[in-house]
Amino acid sequence: MSPVAVGIIGIIILLFTFLLSMPVGFAMTFVGLIGFCYLVSPEAGLSLLARDVFTIFSSYSLTVIPMFILMGSLAFASGMSRRVYDTSYNIFGQLRGGLVMSTIAGCAGFAAICGSTSATAAAMGRVALPEMKRYHYDDSLATGSVAAAGSLGILIPPSTIFIVYGILTQQSIGKLFLSGVLPGLLLASLFILVVVFLCWRRPSLAPRGEETSWKNKMKGLAGILEMVVLFTLVMGGLFLGWFSPMQAGAVGAAGALLIGVVRRQLNWSGFTFAVTDTVKVTCQVIIIVTGAVIFGHFIAVTEIPLILADWVSGLPLPSMAIMGLIVLMYLIGGFFMDALAMITLTIPIIYPVVLTLGFDPIWFGVIVVLVTEMGVITPPVGINVYVIKGIAEDVPLETIFKGIFPFLGALIVAVVILIFFPQIATFLPDIAGP
Amino acid sequence: MSQITSDIDVSEEQVSYPSVIIVRLGKLATSISRWVSWIAGAGVVAMLALTIADIIGIKLFKSPVPGAIEIVGFLGIVVTAFAIAYTYILRGHIRVEFFVTQLPLRWRAGINALVSLVGIVLFVLLAWQSYLYGHILQTTGEVSMTQRIPFYPFVYAIAFSCIPICLVLLLEFIQSALRVVQK
Numbered sequence: 055m056s057p058v059a060v061g062i063i064g065i066i067i068l069l070f071t072f073l074l075s076m077p078v079g080f081a082m083t084f085v086g087l088i089g090f091c092y093l094v095s096p097e098a099g100l101s102l103l104a105r106d107v108f109t110i111f112s113s114y115s116l117t118v119i120p121m122f123i124l125m126g127s128l129a130f131a132s133g134m135s136r137r138v139y140d141t142s143y144n145i146f147g148q149l150r151g152g153l154v155m156s157t158i159a160g161c162a163g164f165a166a167i168c169g170s171t172s173a174t175a176a177a178m179g180r181v182a183l184p185e186m187k188r189y190h191y192d193d194s195l196a197t198g199s200v201a202a203a204g205s206l207g208i209l210i211p212p213s214t215i216f217i218v219y220g221i222l223t224q225q226s227i228g229k230l231f232l233s234g235v236l237p238g239l240l241l242a243s244l245f246i247l248v249v250v251f252l253c254w255r256r257p258s259l260a261p262r263g264e265e266t267s268w269k270n271k272m273k274g275l276a277g278i279l280e281m282v283v284l285f286t287l288v289m290g291g292l293f294l295g296w297f298s299p300m301q302a303g304a305v306g307a308a309g310a311l312l313i314g315v316v317r318r319q320l321n322w323s324g325f326t327f328a329v330t331d332t333v334k335v336t337c338q339v340i341i342i343v344t345g346a347v348i349f350g351h352f353i354a355v356t357e358i359p360l361i362l363a364d365w366v367s368g369l370p371l372p373s374m375a376i377m378g379l380i381v382l383m384y385l386i387g388g389f390f391m392d393a394l395a396m397i398t399l400t401i402p403i404i405y406p407v408v409l410t411l412g413f414d415p416i417w418f419g420v421i422v423v424l425v426t427e428m429g430v431i432t433p434p435v436g437i438n439v440y441v442i443k444g445i446a447e448d449v450p451l452e453t454i455f456k457g458i459f460p461f462l463g464a465l466i467v468a469v470v471i472l473i474f475f476p477q478i479a480t481f482l483p484d485i486a487g488p
Numbered sequence: 489m490s491q492i493t494s495d496i497d498v499s500e501e502q503v504s505y506p507s508v509i510i511v512r513l514g515k516l517a518t519s520i521s522r523w524v525s526w527i528a529g530a531g532v533v534a535m536l537a538l539t540i541a542d543i544i545g546i547k548l549f550k551s552p553v554p555g556a557i558e559i560v561g562f563l564g565i566v567v568t569a570f571a572i573a574y575t576y577i578l579r580g581h582i583r584v585e586f587f588v589t590q591l592p593l594r595w596r597a598g599i600n601a602l603v604s605l606v607g608i609v610l611f612v613l614l615a616w617q618s619y620l621y622g623h624i625l626q627t628t629g630e631v632s633m634t635q636r637i638p639f640y641p642f643v644y645a646i647a648f649s650c651i652p653i654c655l656v657l658l659l660e661f662i663q664s665a666l667r668v669v670q671k
Contacts, residue, residue: 071603071606072583072584073584073587073588074587074588074599074602074603075583075584075585075587075588075599075600075603076583076603076606076607077576077581077582077583077607078581078582078583078584079581079582080581080606080607080610083610084606084609084610087610087613100613100617101617101621103613103614103617104614104617104618104620104621104643104646105621107614107618107646108565108618108621108639108642108643108646111564111565111568111569111646112561112562112564112565112642113561113564114557114560114561114564116564117535117560117561117563117564120532120535120564120567121535121536121539124532124536296547297543300539300560301539301542301543304535304536304539304540304543305540305543307536308536308540326529329529329532329533330525330529332529332532333525333528333529333531333532333567333571333574333575334571334574334575334578334580335580336532336567336568336571337528337567337568337571337572337575337580337581338575338580338581338582340564340568341568341572341575341581342582390584390586391584392582392584394582395582395584434586435584435586
């Protein structure tokens with residue numbers, strides 16, 4: 055059997071093991087190992103397993119993951135999500151749909167210190183959903199907006215997905231972080247426009263909140279001062295070359311810890327919760343990365359990525375049309391697969407194609423993140439929707455899914471804008487220089 | 489933050505075929521996994537403390553912590569390897585569940601048994617190969633570049649971390665297999 059045929063069979067078996075609900079990282083490791091043993095030799099495959107696992111687990115560049123996750127978890131345990139929300143509420147609260155706008159702005163703010171969609175949705179959902187219920191906001195709008203805005207967590211830096219993408223593609227994590235800033239702000243603005251439009255069409259969806267004086271608005275800004283300082287220190291330090299990405303994450307985590315202790319908001323149980331959560335999420339991510347690397351070694355032996363890149367570049371289609379097909383593939387895949395699993399599985403195969411077609415790898419990273427953001431809110435796997443369901447237990451799942459559709463439209467618009475104006479993503483990394 | 493739920497049944501009432509062995513295996517698997525996950529937690533805290541000490545050393549005293557990068561890398565092994573089993577118990581490892589949840593319970597149990605069995609094979613292979621690799625590194629005396637820290641204890645640690653996950657998977661396999669044969 056030719057290596058390409060073995061590779062295709064391997065991919066089919068892998069998708070089958072996913073359907074059987076085998077943990078994605080275990081499945082990629084197992085299928086990659088068997089495939090490599092078959093194509094090279096059992097001795098080489100087994101030896102590769104131990105060496106790859108040791109190399110990945112002990113990789114210094116991967117330790118950036120626990121540090122940024124710890125930063126987000128400690129920020130949550132220190133009550134920073136509540137303060138960010140309160141500030142947004144002071145600004146937007148009195149507008150029609152103001153609580154939803156506050157939630158979106160709060161998610162964008164919290165995303166600046168947290169790199170995960172589900173953590174951002176959970177952190178903001180716990181604060182915002184009870185408030186929206188109190189003001190009789192439409193359930194669908196309330197829950198759908200938090201689920202959708204939570205997805206900003208992986209676009210606005212720091213971002214777990216950008217870190218993993220950077221490691222898999224050898225791109226600068228700092229540049230990837232920078233590339234997410236403007237698209238993140240664009241998307242948050244589009245989400246707010248969606249709310250304005252929905253409330254203009256059906257005012258009953260979202261009543262006005264209480265008026266806040268300008269004095270209080272200004273006072274409320276103090277609530278996000280610590281978040282702004284922490285974000286500036288971490289990202290500024292990273293871009294100015296003061297810290298490596300790992301050190302920047304550690305400074306962020308230490309800063310969030312310090313804020314929690316000084317404000318007396320972080321107790322022992324909050325701290326142990328943050329550490330336990332960090333260990334769990336880190337293990338989850340690194341096991342998937344390990345599986346992706348081992349599976350990637352198998353796929354590299356099959357030479358599928360090279361052949362695919364050659365074949366695609368020879369197609370009589372403009373490169374934008376091919377990019378459209380790639381985006382469509384991610385969109386459909388995102389319906390069924392977790393964002394991280396999707397990226398780690400496809401990047402080793404798709405990335406050479408993207409380079410061959412001459413696309414900017416940093417820009418493609420932003421496109422991939424945007425498309426996987428759709429995946430985290432669309433049925434049947436949309437993880438953020440399940441996170442929100444866990445908080446708003448009385449709201450039926452279909453009501454939440456119904457609520458995300460207008461925001462899904464905004465995400466699609468954002469992808470289209472980014473395709474036609476890639477500078478939105480590449481402008482900041484370009485001016486930051488090498 | 490994600491909902492924490494345990495899928496490992498350890499009480500006699502919940503076990504399909506009440507058996508002292510299963511209950512004991514369940515308790516053993518859960519407590520070992522929890523204990524080693526605490527070591528992983530300590531690893532994260534140590535990683536943070538060491539990195540901050542290193543940054544302060546570099547920026548204020550022009551003297552970094554010797555071998556900080558190497559030690560942080562080794563701590564990475566502790567954090568990930570020692571958390572695998574407990575993350576599994578918490579259903580933390582990402583999986584695609586929408587398909588199996590549509591199936592009847594017995595089918596689900598059968599698939600679960602198969603998946604746990606494959607997992608056991610994988611981690612037994614990893615433990616075996618890591619032990620062999622660790623032995624090679626120990627015999628050849630390979631050490632890190634700056635602090636000359638030997639590699640082999642960390643490779644053995646990976647081999648050791650396969651024990652709790654194998655216990656958890658074995659328990660899941662037995663429980664699922666029993667559910668399949670249960671009338």
